[in-house]
Amino acid sequence: MLLRLLVVFALTLFEAHAETQGLFSDDVEEFERSTNQSLLWAPYRSNCYFGVRPRFINENPLMMGLMWFDASHAQGISSLRHFVEQNDRLEKYGYELYDPRIGGKEAIIDRENNLNLTIHFVKSKDGENWAVRVSGSPLDSSKLSASSLVVYLSQNGPGGRLESEHGKTSTEKRIELKGSAPELGDYEITIEDISGQHYKRGPALGPDIDGSKTSHMSLTVPGDQVWKARDIFQSLLTDSIQNIITSGIPMDALSIPSALMIRNIHNFPPGNFHFVQKTFDLAEPFEFDIIFNNKASRQPIGSSAEVSNLISWSTNELKARFDSKFDIKDSSLKQFAQETLANLLGGIGYFHGTQLVDRSTEFDEEQFNKIELRAPREEGPIQLFSSVPSRAFFPRGFYWDEGFHMLQVMEYDFDLVLEILQSWFLLIEDDSGWVGRELILGSEARSKVPEEFQVQNPNIANPPTLLLCFSEMLTRAQEFQDSIAGGAEESSITPSSTEELLKRPELLMSFAEKVYPKLLKHYEWWTGSQRGFTEEYSEVLQDGFHPNEAFRWVGRTFTHCLPSGLDDYPRAQPPDVAELHLDALSWAGIMSRSMKQIADVLNMADEVDKFSKIEQNIIENLDTIHWNADQKCYCDVTIDDDFDELRRFVCHEGYVTLLPFALKLVPRDSDKLQHYVELMGDTDKLFSDFGVLSLSKQDEYFETGEAYWRGPVWINMNYLLLDSLLYYFQGGGENQDTATAERARAVYSDLRKNLIANMHRVWSEKGYVYENYNQRTGNGSGVQHFTGWSALIVNIMGRLPVTL
Known part of the structure; x- marks a missing residue:
């Protein structure tokens, strides 16, 4: 009621003064403008390991994606990474720090491709420009690996163009592209090496079949087919390899990385879709930058040194923002929470x-x-x-x-x-x-x-x-x-603010x-x-x-x-x-x-x-x-003539019977609360060392069929239960008997502790958060890297009190 009164009072003041009648609408417009600017660019292609596109740009979006594979042997192309797939069996992939307004850091450990890959995404302070730093090193330096990185860019839509700065295909270590589109305006993109050695172990097979040079090819790909970049790349590469074979060009094992470089054997005319491929010798680490600058921006990212500064700033800013929101002292738990939240945000x-x-x-x-x-x-x-529940399975x-x-x-x-x-x-x-x-x-x-x-x-x-x-x-x-x-003090709208809606009702x-x-x-x-x-x-x-x-x-x-x-x-x-x-x-x-x-x-x-x-x-x-x-307890009902x-x-005692309590529909003075507390805390039915089970162990359907919601622990429902215990019993539960209040405090404390301990254990062992957790072992089950609602563990760790 107070919120409504404050808002009505504020609006009345606006109407009472003619000179300020436009202020409210102006504030709303400024809030929307600053929000849109801070959220314009991000890795919004959730289904890709890394893919950038703009928000609300529908007719002329610039689409960017990153792919990679091990080019040291002919079978490596079969392990070309693009879309997030559980079957890729990566040891790790995901964000360690991330905020769509700022950027972040994604870490990928790909054992099959012998690659430890780090991707930083940063933006200029005005949100109009962005940069990606791709860094890689071998997981096993004793292997003579060659890592091939493929960047693709496409300016979609009518009236858009994206072309080489010099109007022709480039093979230099610095690629310069210029683009234009009605919705984006004029812009420039540079892709430039910072460190590392391109592959030079074997002889070049021709002037355009050379792993020691960056390969750049442009062609026309319809906008609704850009997502097939992996298939297009593999098809073009297959044609190139077949051409090498039929041409009788001599090849040995050391020539394979050069043979796996894309080239335009079909003489496609230049178009708005570009492949840029770099193959690095993994005898040493490598690093390169992709920098996008809108020509109308007053805050261009002018060099790799500026990218380094933005990475440093964003890392510090992300850590500070996390600490200001969540109070987690234990360093291991804090890392677990930071990565889990980062991956929820990274799934937006x-x-x-x-x-x-x-x-x-x-x-x-x-x-x-x-x-x-x-x-x-x-x-x-x-x-x-x-956001999405899982980038791999539910993008x-x-x-x-x-x-x-x-x-x-x-x-x-x-x-x-x-x-x-x-x-x-x-x-x-x-x-x-x-x-x-x-x-x-x-x-x-x-x-x-x-x-x-x-x-x-x-x-x-x-x-x-x-x-x-x-x-x-x-x-x-x-x-x-x-x-x-x-x-209350007047608060000005700033692009970095994330609580204007609290301050400005x-x-x-x-x-x-x-x-x-x-x-x-x-x-x-x-x-x-x-x-x-x-x-x-x-x-x-x-x-x-x-x-x-x-x-x-x-x-x-x-x-x-x-x-x-x-x-x-x-x-x-x-x-x-x-x-x-x-x-x-x-x-x-x-x-x-x-x-x-x-x-x-x-x-x-x-x-x-x-x-x-x-x-x-x-x-x-x-x-x-x-x-x-x-x-x-509350139950479903049906009509039975017999x-x-x-x-x-x-x-069926479990999440359905607990839901009226979990959603705070039971009156605070209800005598039924005691039955909820007893059911939640009953170790013979629902309470476990890993959380409250979805279905009672005494139910005839427990662990039957696919056993999806018939036993496993789900974090979203456990979060609601903890939050409701807090709602009903914080401070002892004014309208509850002493025994119920004491039992509620014990259930809350033990449940919170069990959820944190088990999820942190699984994350420490496997590196991932899961869709649900096994009712008998606590091990992760269902979809791997499910940082959707399972990310609520961060609230449980950093926001919910340790005890009632």
Whole structure:
């Protein structure tokens, strides 16, 4: 309420003074301008080991990527690295430090290619220019290796050009390119060696077949095919090798690195796509820079010395920013946290393209068979700015995951969260209110997704974690304003600021005003499409039953409920169209609470009353519909004609039964809290040395089937549980009995300690964070390098208190 009053007061002052009437809009525009400038360039091609593109430049993007392979033997080309692949079996890959506003450092250990690779990405302070420093050294110096690095650049779109400074192919150690595009303006790119020796052990096979020189080739590649750079390179190289063989040029083992240099044997005319290949002798380390400068910028990066200075500055700045946000004393834990956060931020990507949507397939909700979406149509193009769960396995936007990602990012860069939420919210359709649960935009993104999962359908929802996150943002803003009430100082907007939305509530107000109509449509779509069939329940539920506030997940099958996000978590067997899902009701409660908060900020009293009533109805329905007094927990329910009471509880103790507590829907004075604390802390059921299990060890479905959400520890849910324990019991729990409060403190302390100890152990041994953790051993399982919601361990280490 205070946040709303402060905003209303501020706006009233603006309106009262004619000379300042334009100030508010000017501040919003300046905030957006500085944000866009600081986030213009970054390695936004999340699916690449390293790939740069600009944000919000859709017609004329400059695309850059890096590839490498071992050129010392003919089979090395088969290990050409480009897209992040788990099957590459790299010993390590990922960011050690990173912030999309500043840059960072990525480290790669590629044993098969005998290469220790370090990539620094930095930007000028105005955000308009950038540089990449590529440094490499052998992992085993006793091997006579030759490492070939391939940089590709493409100026896409009509009216764009990218050409050699001298108008012809260059083979010098310094490559100079000049480019121009309507959206980017005029720019220059230089690629220049700093140290290292190009390969000279064997004789050159010809003037353009020489590993001792940089090979530069340009050609025309359609913009929607740039992502196939690896295939194009391999095809051209194969043709070149075949040409060498048929020409009868004598070759020996020492000539192989030269033979594996790309060249233009087909005499393609110069185009806007460029390959630049350098092959280094790994007898010593090597280093080269790629520097981009916009000609209109006042802060050009003029030399490699300036790149070195920017690397030094950015490294210090990144460490200082981390320390200012997270208090982690132990050096090993701190490194673990820094790298985990860096890789979450390093997974932020910008996507633009069409999506595949099936709007015509009708669901037979009484069959519960696997849904086949066989009538896809391309729609768009649209754009998305989003982090990804995993660069190797899920390099695309996930609605269900993204809210959890932003709960972590919020602790580091509050304003960045708004940019990402805004990108998602603006994709909500004006007429229907739908947004896809997966956003797979364009052919590059689709190339990483099995065909059966590429098509989206407007009937299928997901847990609305984005509204959970937005609700948290509003709560944080209100708490911040509460803390400075009466003594707030004016704060100026600066490009380096990451908390302007906390300091300046009118900026958050502006965003809320802009997206409220879309969020309202989305709320209506979500609750309308997932509303349950309640007619039969009306016969057995009388007092306190609100039939409009009962929900189920549309699209569940006999074995899976993918829309819930908890894919194989046990549900009613056999399925029934009239079953009601506890977690769907809980997420509807979060949506209603968030909409109430937004309406309150916007001073919409009628809307506040409406959503307050809906939220209260949902909380009452938790007890009326889903509370099982015998098992002392909330459960799914279904209609069973053979059951005496018609309503049958479907109780599988685990994440679903814990969700009303995890989402803070249980009243603080409820006597049911004691049962939650006992269940969470029960070592015979859910509590383990590695975290709270997804399903009770005593459940009949524990560890059955694919055992995805039937046992393993998931960090996103454990984070919610810790946060809720903090919410209900910090300070002892005012309305709880002493025994429950003491038990809650013990569960909180042990759970936090166990999660940190186990995840840090696995990271120390394997070098990665995982999708989930085995319920018996604690070892990482599922997708490797899953620095999506598993990155919430950073909050657990650096923000949540050690004890309640």
